[in-house]
Amino acid sequence: MLLLNVPFAQKDEAKALGARWDKDQKKWYVPDHVDPLPFLERAEWTDPDYVAPPPPPQVPGHGPKWPLYVDLVPKSAWFRNLRKALTDEEWTAARKKTAKAADYVCQICLCKGPKWPVEAHERWSFDEDSGVQTLTSIEALCPACHEVTHFGFARVRGREAEATAHLMAVNGWTEAEVKKHVREAMDVYVRRSAMEWQIDARWLLTFIELSEETTETILGQADGMGARTLTPDEQAILDADAAAEQIDSIVMYSDPFEVPG
Structure with a gap:
């Protein structure tokens, strides 16, 4: 049985893939009849040493709609x-x-x-x-x-x-x-x-x-x-x-x- 470290915010996603909740161990797991490959591809769920990468730097003034301008309606x-x-x-x-x-x-x-x-x-x-x-x-x-x-x-x-x-x-x-x-x-x-x-x-x-x-x-x-x-x-x-x-x-x-x- 493959145990998972699924964040609470992602539980619905894991459940949709076939994962189930073990109330005794308080962990999600992959039942034997479910293909484990989609879960193994999620290192944040399966690797106990996984460290999430830092978010990309956000530089104020460089968003997708930058630069800022005055937008007047006639x-x-x-x-x-x-x-x-x-x-x-x-x-x-x-x-x-x-x-x-x-x-x-x-x-x-x-x-x-x-x-x-x-x-x-x-x-x-x-x-x-x-x-x-x-x-x-x-x-x-x-x-x-x-x-x-x-x-x-x-x-x-x-x-x-x-x-x-x-x-x-x-x-x-x-x-x-x-x-x-x-x-x-x-x-x-x-x-x-x-x-x-x-x-x-x-x-x-x-x-x-x-x-x-x-x-x-x-x-x-x-x-x-x-x-x-x-x-x-x-x-x-x-x-x-x-x-x-x-x-x-x-x-x-x-x-x-x-x-x-």
Whole structure:
């Protein structure tokens, strides 16, 4: 009988391969009628002297989505974010899948937030020739990196200095380089805000399961149907011609959510 040293977190995997629990020895084992080869290939289960290799080094600022940048949504595209198109259950499913896929670390700086690890940030591409705004992904960002992407919101909250410092630290930029980047991002924002945008969020159809109603809404928007609808409060924000610094403080800043890890 082959005894195993199976960590508790991997017990379901061992059981699925045919292992059984010996309550007397308090160990998992491979019954005689079960092929032992899949277990012998797992040194961490079968070798009593096995030492797990150290995890690969994580260098802040070198995640898969690095570098960090200010990501502004044109004013003419406000109030058409995923939070408004999806049900609460669908948005929660999208956020949680995004966090889990990133192993609950920021995809930009490889760090975690002090209270909750990551937040969900929608990435859109804007084709200025066609006027189509296309959802390309949802990314897991730590609260600090997320705050930088919504730099205007950081200004409104009086946290421009913190956002600037984080952008400098992650990208290795000087303060002058940060200011130049923000000015350039604002120029793009102003230019795109003068255009009307047709939303295409069909990427989401392959990401999570959606209700028929939500699917129809997304497909209709991609076909150019369904004008942007605004609540009185949303219309008041647009009518006020808010300063560019406000950007998407109410619209696109996703609520944080606590997840383990």
